[in-house]
Amino acid sequence: MKALLLALGVALAAPGVALGAPAATPEHESNTQVPAGQLYYQPGPAPDRIVLSPAADAASGFAVSWRTDDSVSAPLLELAPLGDSPAFAASRRITAQTLPLASETGSAHFHHARVDGLAPGSAWLYRVQGNGRWSSWNRVVTAGGVDEPLTLLYFGDTQNKNLSHVTRVVRQAMRQAPQARLALFAGDLVSGGDGQDDIEWGEWHAAASPLLEEVVTAPAAGNHEYADLHEDTPQETKVLGSHWSRAFALPDNGDAAVPHTSYWFDHQGVRVAVIDGTSALEHDTGAQQARWLDAVLAANTRPWSIVMVHQPLYALRAGRDNAALIEHLGPVLQRHKVDLVLQGHDHAYGRRLLAGAGSSVLVSSVAGPKQYRLSGQAKATMAPTGEDTQFFQVLRLAADGLDYQSFTASGALYDAFRIQRQADGSKQLVEQEAGRIAPRNCDHRAATAKGRTDRCWE
Structure with missing residues (x-):
């Protein structure tokens, strides 16, 4: 009987272990599925x-x-x-x-x-x-007319363990919104810096290829798309990694300070503008990018506007301060009444308004498995918030409203709201509470498998 069960692929419990019993706490996994010293994802004659x-x-x-x-x-x-x-x-x-x-x-x-x-x-x-x-x-x-409804996907950082842990998020997003025509990634697609840069890019493509090949994909560059040059010296600086400008054929209409990592495009009823937050914070290009963004938004003839930047204006993680983004980008976002600002970087979930009622909605999310803990400030100023959870977002835009939904990796509704366009052209934020699951945190986990107490998971 045992041999028959094994031949049929039926798992047998070890002595003293019940089938279906919870597994032990998983050990820390390597970032890629390619063992050190072995090559995979080599280029070949086939595309x-x-x-x-x-x-x-x-x-x-x-x-x-x-x-x-x-x-x-x-x-x-x-x-x-x-x-x-x-x-x-x-x-x-x-x-x-x-x-x-x-x-x-x-x-x-x-x-x-x-x-x-x-x-x-x-x-x-x-x-x-x-x-x-x-x-x-x-x-x-190709994109339809300005008044045609549009469904798009938004992903926060993927970054780590793309093949093993991000694949399921991308697949669930495609099941949730098979009609999506646009996908936005808020940066840190890969981790980098470990001698496996191209292997990491290979696993990111492997995780997302069904989406990338048929859904128009627009990414923002994150700090992990940059490399540290002259590290640990007075001349240390960040330079954009070589993969970025090769992996994507993005519009050539960005700011002169960051020509490869800033750009804009129109897709049906929305203008999307992408900012390089790393350059703004590390290379002091925030003021120049803000002037570029001001001109891009001033020329917008679409009813909706979305700005994407990797680093959040208001940090979710303790010890981070992105005041330069608030200083330079904040007034531009307010002046043009940008509808949504999509962000990543802090590996948790949080939503807040830029200023008072009627201002831009700022969202930070994470699609990958690396999970930080929220600061007390974030918990006090954002709602909802979320920890220890992989997310993706589905946005549906029409002439009369923008519907936003955030889902967990398993497809549970976590956050939802609507920006309703009024008859006079003004917009109103309407919370949608029905169907949401309870807020998630990682209070149940004191440390990661590597012993870090500032993260929920590595």
Whole structure:
């Protein structure tokens, strides 16, 4: 009987251990699933790491980035109208720009192709070329009209253990909102700094690839997308990592101080502007970025506006102070009545208003497993808050209102509100309490598996 059960894949309990008994506290896991000294995610002749990026006008086009080995230069993107027969043919071919990158996994070429001149709300298939190999045909739909409803996803930091722990969050988000046409990531996609940078990027792409290939994806750069140069010396400074400008083909319309990490785009009824918080705090570019943001928002003709920045204006974790962001960005956000400010960095959940009633809603969230504890100040000034929880957010925008929902990794509703547009053009925040689960914290866990008391989980 025992042999039969094993052959059928039925787990047998060890002597003295009941099936279904709670497991022991898990030990600290490595950040990637690739053992030290082994290589994985090496570039090859077939395209991989495909990302669909926004064009400044998402109604007329999009951009795609992908990777191959260094045998491929200036490959093609093919575009075909969406159809049901396999006997379709490409209607356009676009030659990509190629950027080299050497890493611990080998010499790679990253490719960027930009597609324009398409009709709003039109559906297409695209594929990208390698060396004698092509990717799958992937579906893309250009943005529709300004008044058409839009569903988008928002993720806080992924950063750690992307393959093992972030995969489930991305999949749950896609199940929760299969109609999503846009995904926003608030920075710290990877951790970096451990000699496995390219492997970490490989696992981030592996965790999110079904989303990245068919949903327009817009990230903000976090501090972990930067590297420390001349560390522990008086000349120490942060420089943007080499992967960032290669992994994404983002709009080239950012501030001159941070041309690769600030940008804006319009998608149906919303203008999205992305700020580089690390540069603002580390390189004193906050004032210049604020002037750029002021001009971008002043020119906005869409009914909704979202600003994304990695570091929160008001910190959730003890010992952090982002006063420079409040000083420089706060007045711009207030002047233009920005609807939402989406943030990450502090690895917990918190929501508050920038100032009084009617001002911008500031949200900080975390999608990955690294979890900090909230400060007393955050608990006193934000509601709801959350600890020890992986989240994703679904936003639905229409002409008359913006509906925001935050879900846990298992799909439970944690936070919800609506920004209702009034007949006179003003907006009102309406709390939506029904269906929310109780607030979560990590009071039940005194320390992490590595013994840290300032975190809920590593």
